[in-house]
Every structure is written in structure tokens, then in C-alpha cells.
Amino acid sequence: MKQEEAHVSSYFSHAVVLVLLLTLTTISVLVTGWHLGALTVAVALIIASIKAGTVITYFMHMKFESLFLKLLIIGVFVLYVLVILITFIDYLLR
Amino acid sequence: MSGQNNYIEEQERETGKLGMWIFLFTELFLFGGLFLVYAVFRAKYSADFHTAATELNALIGTLNTVFLLTSSMTVAMSLTALQKNNRNLALLLVLATILLAALFMLNKYFEWSHKFHFKLYPGSEVMKNLPHGELLFFGLYYMMTGLHALHVFVGMVLLSVTLVKVRSGKVNHLHYLLLENSALYWHLVDLIWIFIFPLLYLIT
Numbered sequence: 001m002k003q004e005e006a007h008v009s010s011y012f013s014h015a016v017v018l019v020l021l022l023t024l025t026t027i028s029v030l031v032t033g034w035h036l037g038a039l040t041v042a043v044a045l046i047i048a049s050i051k052a053g054t055v056i057t058y059f060m061h062m063k064f065e066s067l068f069l070k071l072l073i074i075g076v077f078v079l080y081v082l083v084i085l086i087t088f089i090d091y092l093l094r
Numbered sequence: 095m096s097g098q099n100n101y102i103e104e105q106e107r108e109t110g111k112l113g114m115w116i117f118l119f120t121e122l123f124l125f126g127g128l129f130l131v132y133a134v135f136r137a138k139y140s141a142d143f144h145t146a147a148t149e150l151n152a153l154i155g156t157l158n159t160v161f162l163l164t165s166s167m168t169v170a171m172s173l174t175a176l177q178k179n180n181r182n183l184a185l186l187l188v189l190a191t192i193l194l195a196a197l198f199m200l201n202k203y204f205e206w207s208h209k210f211h212f213k214l215y216p217g218s219e220v221m222k223n224l225p226h227g228e229l230l231f232f233g234l235y236y237m238m239t240g241l242h243a244l245h246v247f248v249g250m251v252l253l254s255v256t257l258v259k260v261r262s263g264k265v266n267h268l269h270y271l272l273l274e275n276s277a278l279y280w281h282l283v284d285l286i287w288i289f290i291f292p293l294l295y296l297i298t
Contacts, residue, residue, distance in 0.1 A: 008177045009170065018167040025159050029152070032296045044292035051288045059170045060281045066108075069115060076119045080126050084133065091134055 007064035017058045024051050107271050114275040118282050121245075125286050128238050132293060135230045142227020147297060149214075150235070154205050155295030158198050159287065165194035166284040169253070169277045179267035181260065188257045188273075191280065195250045202243055238290055245283045252276045 028047045032040060057063045062073055136143045172187035213220040216236055221229060256276045259265040265272045 006177070009174055011171055011174055014167050014170045014174065017170075018163060021163045022160065025156070025163065028292055028296060029156055032152075032292075041297055044297055048289050048292050052285050055166060055281055055285055055288065059166050059284075060278055069112065072115065076122065080122065083126070084130060087130055087134065088137075091137070 007061065009058070009061065009064075013058065017054060020054060021051055024054075103269075110271045111274060111278075114278050118278060121282055121286075125238070125241070125289075128234065128241070129289065129293070132234050132238070135227070135234070139227025139230060142225050143231050146224075146228040146231035146235075147294065150295050151205060151208075152295050154201055155291050158201050159291050161194045161198045161201070162284045162287050165191045165198075166281055168194065169280045173270065173273055173277050176260065176265070176267055176270050176273055181263075181266070184273070185257065185260055188253055188260065192250055192253050192257070195246055195253070198246055199243065199250075202239070202246075235294055238294065242283070242286055242290060245286070249276075249280050249283050252279055 024047055028044060031043050031047070036043060056073065062070060168187045169191040172184045172191065175181075175184035175187055209215060214232065215221065216233060221232060224232070253276055256265060256273050259272060
């Protein structure tokens with residue numbers, strides 16, 4: 001049965017991912033205390049994106065899915081980034 | 095014959111999961127729209143957003159982040175446990191996820207009632223008299239965290255249904271699509287919070 005061949009993530013790998021996510025959260029909280037000015041938003045968004053990528057890749061098993069689903073997920077995120085970019089091009093150059 | 099049945103089951107599982115992902119994409123754009131509104135207004139009223147964001151309690155936000163991240167791990171582990179046919183551990187981990195979600199909601203309740211105490215809620219006189227940018231910030235704050243809290247609640251219901259079905263054996267180590275999809279939904283709730291937390295609570 002093919003279902004038994006589905007990837008089974010280990011408990012340990014999930015625990016490692018959680019430690020990574022909590023570390024990134026701590027960094028994110030600490031960085032806001034540094035008063036980086038305009039960079040604060042950029043740093044916070046970069047850290048959040050790394051966290052989101054980690055959750056999608058490991059917790060949501062994207063790493064072990066078919067190429068089709070992988071491309072679909074990446075495609076949707078690219079589409080969303082395009083929506084943001086186009087909105088800001090419109091907003092800033094109006 | 096049995097091979098064919100397995101093939102059909104495998105296809106059902108694949109399409110079931112694909113359907114769930116497509117649903118999650120629509121959720122992503124639902125919140126994505128709000129993030130876009132937030133981004134544009136933040137660019138327009140950066141000073142007001144700055145002032146308003148300091149009103150939020152970063153400690154409660156951080157605590158809720160820890161709850162949600164941990165709950166994401168427990169639900170991911172519960173799938174591992176069920177796949178390994180360890181039903182009791184799977185049940186325990188789903189239950190832990192629901193409890194962590196309840197802690198998140200309790201925290202949110204205290205956070206909101208504290209604001210309500212100071213008459214800071216949509217439509218109140220206090221909020222109407224705020225500078226325009228701050229009004230927009232709090233409007234977005236209530237909309238985003240409210241819609242997210244609604245998702246947490248739906249996730250809790252979904253996980254409870256899954257819990258009952260795992261207990262009764264309808265969801266088991268051979269047929270675990272429901273747990274897989276509930277877990278995916280729960281990870282989405284976590285994913286959205288990962289962005290709400292820094293944008294509303296941290297960037298001041």
C-alpha cells in the first residue's frame with residue numbers, strides 16, 4: 001500500500017524545528033529593541049518569512065510533497081508578492 | 095483487485111490534500127488583502143501607526159506566539175504518532191494542541207477586555223476621537239486579530255472532531271487524511287500569526 005510509503009517525519013525533527021522557530025522569535029523580539037529605524041520593518045519581515053518558510057517546509061511537509069504541489073505553493077506565494085509589488089508601484093508613483 | 099483499491103485510496107488522499115491546499119491559498123489571500131491594506135496605510139500614516147502600536151502589549155503577543163508555535167509542533171507530532179500507529183500518543187498530542195489553542199484564546203480575551211475597559215473598541219467615542227492613522231491602526235488590529243481568532247476557534251472545532259474520530263478509530267494509521275488536513279489548517283493559523291505578531295505588536 002502506497003500510503004505506508006508516505007514520508008513520516010520524526011519527533012526529533014519536529015522538536016528541532018520548534019527550537020529554531022522559538023529562537024527566531026526571540027531574535028525578532030530583541031531586534032525591535034535596537035531601534036534600527038526604517039530597517040526594523042525589513043528585519044521583522046525577513047525573520048517572519050524565514051519562520052513561515054520553515055513551517056511550510058517541515059510542519060506542513062512541503063519538502064516531502066510532489067513537485068506539482070511544491071510548484072503550486074511557491075507559485076501562489078510569488079503571485080502574492082507580485083500583488084504587493086504592483087500595489088506599491090501604483091501607490092508610490094501615483 | 096486489492097491493488098486497484100489501494101490505487102483509488104491513494105488518489106483520494108492526494109486529491110483530498112490538494113483540495114485542502116487550494117482552500118488554504120484562498121485563506122492566504124483573505125489575510126493577504128488585510129496585510130496589503132495595513133502596508134499601504136502604514137506607509138501613509140507611519141507616525142500614527144508608530145504611536146498606536148506602542149499601545150499593544152508585546153509580552154502578550156510573544157506569549158501567544160510561543161503557544162501557537164508549540165501547538166503547531168504538537169499537531170505535527172500527532173500525525174507522526176498516528177502514522178506510526180501510536181493512537182494514544184496521537185490523541186494526547188491533538189488534545190495538547192487544543193489546550194494550547196485555548197490558552198491562546200484566553201490570552202486574547204484578557205488582551206481585548208483590557209482595551210474594552212479603556213473604551214478602545216470599534217465605534218466607541220474614544221476611538222472616534224483618535225487621529226485618523228491611529229483609528230486605522232486599531233481598526234486593522236481588531237479586524238486582523240479578530241479574523242485570526244475566529245480561525246483559531248474553527249481550528250479548535252476541527253481538531254476536536256478529529257480527536258473524536260481518532261478515538262473511535264475512524265481515523266487511523268491507514269486513513270489519516272482528516273488529521274493531515276486539520277493539521278494543515280492549524281499550521282495556516284500559525285503561519286498567519288507569524289506575520290501578524292511582528293507587524294502589529296513588535297514594529298513600533
